[in-house]
Amino acid sequence: MADFDRTPRNQVKRLPQRGQYDAETIYQILDASLICHVAFVQGEQPFIIPTLHVRDGDTLLLHGATTSRMMQHIGEGHPVTIAVTLVDGIVMARSVFNHSMNYRSAVLFGRGEPVIDPQEKLHALARFTERLLPGRWDDARKPNDQELKATSVVRILIESASAKVRNGPPGDDAEDLALPVWAGVVPIRQVFGEPVNAPDLRDGADVPGYLRDFLAARV
Amino acid sequence: MADFDRTPRNQVKRLPQRGQYDAETIYQILDASLICHVAFVQGEQPFIIPTLHVRDGDTLLLHGATTSRMMQHIGEGHPVTIAVTLVDGIVMARSVFNHSMNYRSAVLFGRGEPVIDPQEKLHALARFTERLLPGRWDDARKPNDQELKATSVVRILIESASAKVRNGPPGDDAEDLALPVWAGVVPIRQVFGEPVNAPDLRDGADVPGYLRDFLAARV
Numbered sequence: 001m002a003d004f005d006r007t008p009r010n011q012v013k014r015l016p017q018r019g020q021y022d023a024e025t026i027y028q029i030l031d032a033s034l035i036c037h038v039a040f041v042q043g044e045q046p047f048i049i050p051t052l053h054v055r056d057g058d059t060l061l062l063h064g065a066t067t068s069r070m071m072q073h074i075g076e077g078h079p080v081t082i083a084v085t086l087v088d089g090i091v092m093a094r095s096v097f098n099h100s101m102n103y104r105s106a107v108l109f110g111r112g113e114p115v116i117d118p119q120e121k122l123h124a125l126a127r128f129t130e131r132l133l134p135g136r137w138d139d140a141r142k143p144n145d146q147e148l149k150a151t152s153v154v155r156i157l158i159e160s161a162s163a164k165v166r167n168g169p170p171g172d173d174a175e176d177l178a179l180p181v182w183a184g185v186v187p188i189r190q191v192f193g194e195p196v197n198a199p200d201l202r203d204g205a206d207v208p209g210y211l212r213d214f215l216a217a218r219v
Numbered sequence: 220m221a222d223f224d225r226t227p228r229n230q231v232k233r234l235p236q237r238g239q240y241d242a243e244t245i246y247q248i249l250d251a252s253l254i255c256h257v258a259f260v261q262g263e264q265p266f267i268i269p270t271l272h273v274r275d276g277d278t279l280l281l282h283g284a285t286t287s288r289m290m291q292h293i294g295e296g297h298p299v300t301i302a303v304t305l306v307d308g309i310v311m312a313r314s315v316f317n318h319s320m321n322y323r324s325a326v327l328f329g330r331g332e333p334v335i336d337p338q339e340k341l342h343a344l345a346r347f348t349e350r351l352l353p354g355r356w357d358d359a360r361k362p363n364d365q366e367l368k369a370t371s372v373v374r375i376l377i378e379s380a381s382a383k384v385r386n387g388p389p390g391d392d393a394e395d396l397a398l399p400v401w402a403g404v405v406p407i408r409q410v411f412g413e414p415v416n417a418p419d420l421r422d423g424a425d426v427p428g429y430l431r432d433f434l435a436a437r438v
Contacts (some may be wrong), residue, residue, distance in 0.1 A: 039258040039265040049300040083267040097366040126232040148314040169417045182424045187412035198388045198402040205401045
C-alpha cells in the first residue's frame with residue numbers, strides 16, 4: 001500500500017514525529033474502531049456526527065437514513081473530514097507538563113458520492129453488518145425493498161489522510177528522573193461484555209456460535 | 220441545571236426521540252469521556268482534532284501547545300463544534316435493518332476565548348491533571364514558568380448543545396419476533412489495566428495509593 005502525499009491539509013503539525021502517512025497504518029486504525037466522527041460545514045458552521053464506518057479498499061463507507069441531513073450533504077460531494085481515535089492509555093510523567101495519552105488517531109479528508117445501485121448498496125450493508133459481527137449477515141433477516149430504500153449509503157473517496165500515534169512510556173526531562181514520583185502508563189482498552197438477551201427472545205434462539213467465537217477472540 | 224434551547228443548530232433531527240437538551244445529561248456525558256473531537260473550519264475546509272477536555276461549570280476547557288494551530292484558531296473566537304461519544308454496546312436485532320448501537324453522545328456549539336491570566340491558567344491545568352487522575356496534581360512536579368508559557372488554554376463558551384442517547388434492547392418489528400434468530404445487546408465498556416512502570420523509574424517510586432484507589436473504583 002502506498003503513502004499519502006504530505007500537504008498542508010493532512011500534515012501533522014504538532015509533534016510531527018508522531019505523524020504517519022502510510023495507508024497501512026491509517027487503514028489499521030480505521031479498521032480497529034467501530035465508530036468515526038464526521039465533520040462537515042453548512043453555512044460556515046462546523047457540524048460533527050458520530051457514526052459507524054466500514055472501509056472498502058481505498059474508500060470508506062457510511063450509511064444512514066435516506067432522510068438524514070448528513071447523508072444528503074455528504075452525498076452532494078461537499079468536503080468532509082473524518083476522524084477515528086483509539087485511546088490506549090494515560091501517560092503519567094514525573095512532571096505535569098509531560099503528562100500525555102497513548103493513542104492511535106487517523107484523519108481523512110475526502111468527498112462522498114452516493115451508492116445508488118441496489119446490489120452495490122446491499123453489498124455495502126453486508127459489509128457494515130459483518131463489521132459489527134462476522135457471521136451476522138447470513139443469520140439475520142436481510143433488508144427488504146422498503147428498508148433498502150430507507151437506507152442511504154455514501155462512499156467517501158479519500159483525497160488525503162494522516163495518522164498520529166503515541167505509544168510507550170512517559171518522556172520526562174532528564175532533571176526530573178530523580179524526583180520521588182511514580183511514572184508510567186495506565187493502559188486503557190475497550191472490552192465486550194457477556195451478551196444480554198432481548199427480553200422478548202423466543203425459546204431456542206440462543207447466543208450463536210459466531211458471537212461466542214467473536215467474544216472469545218477478543219479476550 | 221437548565222435546558223438548552225432547541226434551535227435548528229442543536230436539534231436532533233434523526234430519531235428525535237433520542238434527543239436530550241438538559242444540561243445535566245449533556246454534562247454527565249462530557250464528564251464521562253476522557254477525550255472529545257473538536258471541529259473547526261478554515262477556508263471552507265472542515266478539520267477535526269481529538270483532544271482532552273475538562274468541564275469547568277458551564278464552560279469547557281481545552282489545552283495545547285501555544286504554537287498549536289487549533290488552539291490559536293479557537294482562541295480567535297471562530298465557531299467550534301465539539302463532540303463526545305461513548306459507545307455502550309452493539310444492538311443485534313433479528314433484522315439487519317434494526318441493528319444499532321447503544322451510545323451516549325453530546326455535541327456542543329460555541330466559541331473560545333483564551334485563558335491568559337497565569338493563575339487562571341494554572342488552575343485550568345490543575346483541573347486537566349486531576350481529571351486524568353485525582354491526586355496527581357499534588358504529587359507531580361508542577362509547571363514552571365517556561366512550561367506555562369508553552370501551554371495555551373482556551374475556554375469554550377457553550378452557546379448551544381444537545382445529547383443523543385440510545386440504550387436498551389433491540390427494537391424489532393413485530394413480524395420478526397418469531398424468527399429463529401438470537402437478538403440482544405453485546406455490552407462494550409472501557410477498562411483500565413494494571414499500571415506499567417516507566418522503565419527508568421527510580422527505586423521506591425511505587426504506584427501511588429491515589430492511583431490504586433482510582434483503579435479499584437472503576438472495576
